Amino acid sequence: MSKARGWVALAAMVVGFGIFSASPALAQGTAGAAASVPAIPGAVGAGIGAGLALIGAGLGVGRIGGSAVESIARQPEAAGSIFTPMIITAAMVEGAALFAIVVCLLKN
Helix, strand or coil: CCHHHHHHHHHHHHHHHHHHHHHHHCCCCCHHHHCCCCCHHHHHHHHHHHHHHHHHHHHHHHHHHHHHHHHHHHCHHHHHHHHHHHHHHHHHHHHHHHHHHHHHHHHC
């Protein structure tokens, strides 16, 4: 896939996410009519947001691990000084992803 097609696909996903998550928030009506608004678009938006957070975390941790293994392969004697920052960085990425998933699921 070319870079331009990737950006177009990403833009389409962002627009789709906005459409699904905005419809319950922008619904107007009386107090009795507000209860009749279906929660399905919000749930779909939360699922898409959680999925995007997981994809981002997977890509981030994969890149961190790949770079660390490549660095250790080039300089095996530096393995101890590479391993600790790699674990700390991977934990921070996973923490941010977990926070994003919790926010997506609580938003619903």
